[in-house]
Amino acid sequence: MNLKKLFFVLGLLFCFQAVSAQAYMVLRKKGTTRRYEYRVGNYIVYKQKGESDFFTDRITDFADSTVVLENNIITLDQIEVVNVSNAFSNRSPLLRSAEDVLPVAGYGLLAIDLFNNSVIEGNPFTFDTGTTATSAALVLTGYSLKWMRRKKVDLTNPKFEAFIIGSF
Template identity: 60%
Template structure:
């Protein structure tokens, strides 16, 4: 009899977890695996139809195809452009980290080489050509990755779609 109570409590816990789902908004390019997700409480930067400037607001709730924001209520069809730099993405963590680490490694490599030439070897202030080339390639690669990343999604383009997932 005592063994049934923990089993019963665990079953109730699993059933209650399955009954609730988290609601979030997905912005993606049709046919692509890359997606940007916005959850309740996250900040969204968007451009509304008929407006020329971007607005920043916090999402408080999702209802059907409507975003309830702190200062506005929008239907998803009223949004023309979204700045996706602050969104959750399924982009590889390795690529995200590489944008920052590659330039840092390049600058660090130049600093170590400069220190090695001047302090350790006792030579005059000089940089090794091959080390400088390698450091420049690391820095350029990191900043190119940052520039190539998508920053805004134009929802007036039919290639992109926005929808809300997990409504209760």
């Protein structure tokens, strides 16, 4: 009985020998907790040093300080700017969802008030000042949250750093 357990455990070890921690790339501003992560399979939008255009490519692997992409192999030193608007971030989920939900809520409130005022109550087609101000505040808050979010990380700036975490 103990021999069966031993062979079972050894079989599991041989089967899962190739399983290891997944490597990922981290972009962050030094001295802060905000970070942007890229894993294998994610798309990255970057600009290489000496180039004027941004390139979009899928990450296939990481090595020491090298990012292996579908159509390119680059080191972290060759990356000048990274567009982080679609990267995974440790930003608050409340802020991430608020920049999408608040404008929709503002437009929806205005539409519901117009429908209620003109169709249900039979009044002429007019905007209520209180509802218009409230919906404008919701829309402007949502769009300002989206506008204030960082969209690009300039790695030539010494305040920012990029590194790869994981086993190789």
